[in-house]
Amino acid sequence: MMRRWCLPVLLTLALLIPRADAQLTVQILRGMAESVPIAIVPLGWDGQGAAPWDVAATVHADLERSGRFRPLPRPQMLEMPHAAAAVDPADWRMLKVDYVLVGQLSSLPDGRVELRYELVQVATGERLLGAALPADRGALKLASHRLSDAVYERILGVRGAFSTRIAYVAVDGPASARGYRLVIADADGANERIMFASPQPILSPGWSPDGRSLAYVSFHTGLPAIYVQTLRTGDQLRVSAYSGINGAPSFSPDGSRLAVALSRRDGNVDIYLITLASKELKRLTDDPAIDTEPAWAPDGRSIYFTSDRAGAPQVYRLALGADERPRRITFDGDYNARPRVSPDGRDLAVVTLDRGAYRIATVDAMRGSLRVLTNGRLDESPSWAPNGADIIYATREGGRGVLAIVAADGRVQQRLAANAGEVREPAWSPFLH
């Protein structure tokens, strides 16, 4: 695998100059009625001039966006303590908040910054969290996301996913000159990085379990092939270019294999396994139906996939190493496809046909019971957050493709729209630290 620096780097620099028109904007559509009221007090700063980062603003935005918190607007704060000892619960009880987050940024001798924070429960006056986090100045936004994670987890009992990333496909241009880009961004849509650009379609991005690579399908040679790209170096490795379809790559939980959909010479799409180190191929299904869109269970012992062997697409499960036929999982509705398994293995997110509209639903993996979460007409490509709390998916608004996030219980909704062009095919990264 050679590193190609010169020309592609020039191309990259041209593409990665931040463009205001390319950012994703996030819009909160519906939060939970019983969201947690919390005050996130602006942090103190012991250095010269303005603080290097408004940590409280990032935490405020993260928690508000999750739909599960109702942060107190800054103008309503009557005082701004920087330490738990200075928090008088009676004062904050009047503002009807249940929690107060306070903290302080300090410069360290080595040029880094220390972020100290404390979380106080108003009802009891108890300090629930207290920690100090060192960070490079340029990494204070990430440190703020880690603070959001800590607050989210302490209060809700679920690990936060604010320090994760998303990958997606961006499309722009007229039909005669279309451009496709494989993009990664922070979970809040900021910090876009273009990983691959092409005049031909890009599909099905999927994260490796270590968060260091993306697998995807690209038509840039004129025919569909599967690639694995290392994010840090940009190295793109072609891993599957058999005749016919090469599609739907899905990393195994240990990262050593890809489940894929191949048609090869017989024109019949089936599920295969590719061992990345050896390129060894193992066929898992062999029938005239379309079998595609494989997704691994987190224990690595079975694979869910879409098959139309019963006439129309439904979701099936195949136990690896067992000599059994795939078992059908979905029985509600005439069309269920594109399964993605929740991090705890208990549920699937699918695309379902619900009264004439394509929507995202969760399916209990054992019982097959289906619950529709969204209300668009052309919703597709669901992907779970690594904490299992939310699902990101693609939908349409105003005639163009946008991304949306729905809570796994359906109670919270957000939209992420590109300022120009369309976005589609989102994939949520694993936890990255």
Add this chain to the structure above:
Amino acid sequence: MKRWLTILLIAAAMPGLAGCPKKPTTVPETQAPAAQEGAATGAEGEGQVGQARDLPSEGAAVGAGPAGIATLIYFDFDRSDIRPEFAELIAAHGRHLAGTGSIRVRLQGHTDERGSREYNVALGERRAQAVRRALMLQGAGDVQLTTVSYGEERPAAEGSDESAYEKNRRVEIVYGR
């Protein structure tokens, strides 16, 4: 943890090294036939040479389809069986291919936008394969026919109504590879 922060710092400061998209190579579409030679001369300095006129190429390795025959076959929603109204079109192309074994075609399968993308790639392939089998029944050779599916990725008509959808559920017969 610190390594991650350092990596992020580097990535923020030098965006060019955070990812190096490979410049895609695309297979250029071969153009339809070809050479019209300039005029030849007659006897030394004598006479005029008329205007060249195009001769439709026949039997060239990079060939064209049968004149005047459409190259699009449309399908019903979620179906890959070929409707009877296209039987004649298929027969014309099949005979044309059977007549000149050096002609190659690419059968490009497509779907409308409804449903999941990779399933639609497979459905588009199924449509292209159906056309392929039908052409072979008419005498076209195995090696003359390649298939590729774009699923819903390359619609012929934009829009989310049935009039757009019915134009997108198609196989295109593309000559000259």
